Amino acid sequence: MKIMNKSKVGRNDPCPCGSGLKYKKCCLGKDDGSTEDKRTAYARKYKVRLKDEKAVEGIRIAGRLVLETLDLVEAVIHPGTVTDVINTLVHEHTVKKGGIPAPLNYRGFPKSVCVSVNEVICHGIPGERELREGDIVNVDITTILDGYFADANKTFFVGSPGPDARKIVNVARECLRLGREKVRPGNTIGDIGFAIQQYAEGQGCSVVREFVGHGVGFEFHESPQVPHFGRKGDGLTLVPGMVFTIEPMINLGERYLRVLDDDWTAVTRDGSLSAQFEQTILVTDDGYESLTPYDL
Ligand code: MF3
Ligand code: CO
Ligand code: CO
Secondary structure: OOOOOOOOOOOOOEOOOOOOOEHHHOOOOOOOOOHHHHHHHHHHHHOOOOOOHHHHHHHHHHHHHHHHHHHHHHOOOOOOOEHHHHHHHHHHHHHHOOOEEOOOOHHHOOOOOEEEEOOEEEOOOOOOOEOOOOOEEEEEEEEEEOOEEEEEEEEEEOOOOOHHHHHHHHHHHHHHHHHHHOOOOOOEHHHHHHHHHHHHHHOOOEEOOOOOEEEOOOOOOEEEEEOOOOOOOOOOEOOOOOEEEEOOEEEOOOOOEEEOOOOOOEEEOOOOOEEEOEEEEEEOOOOEEEOOOOOO
16 A cells, blocks of 8 residues: 555645745645645635635536637627627527526626627626627626536627727737736735736726626635736735636726616726626646636
């Protein structure tokens, strides 16, 4: 019989406590660096539920369905498409594949997907609005499959974009890319927000503060919150097994918003364009894995 190792963490692996140091330079021998203790501590102190390999695989599979559905949506994005057609497509494809569209009836949301056009920041309700040449449209899909949640979105061009549309979509995409690059054990939630805010504001754009990224996987919205603004080193330290979204909402004008009388649709106060990209991100031992991966 093989003698059981005290820990599966190698001496030169990143320390599971999230310090960013090698295990041998950190918790090795101090005897409380086990993944089990970290899971308990994060749950107790921060209400963050770390994901084991089985949960990660479940979210990964749900994520594949989200991306497959987003690809189907992209094929119907053109001038003349009514946003409710996107809702029907997302609903029917998700159900056909054995999934559940998480938005439907979530806190009273009436549809199966959020569709947000131009000055709509997020939580747009699909309906009779027709897409027009030059519009930008964000489609945000959250799918429950086998009990696991994955959440992702993209902003698409309708026909050929004008300069403002091109600018805000490119800045929002780069914000997600830069935020994602900060995800590794030992970095903090604030490092992600800082990178996004610095870039967006440097481009003369603004970052929405009222809506943030979130833990995801066992539920739609879990701890922690992941602001897309902040300061280096602030907030929770990232540890392997954390799964959360990064989903920066970036405005071409000012950051302020207003919610319409439907109690959902968030629009820019100044009427300027707003764009967003979102992925579900796992913190791995040495960086990140997107569980809803697409190129940025
Ligand atoms: N998918 C959104 C997010 O990224 C949440 C939408 S809530 C809904 O967190 F009710 F509008 F669907
Ligand atoms: Co989300
Ligand atoms: Co989403």
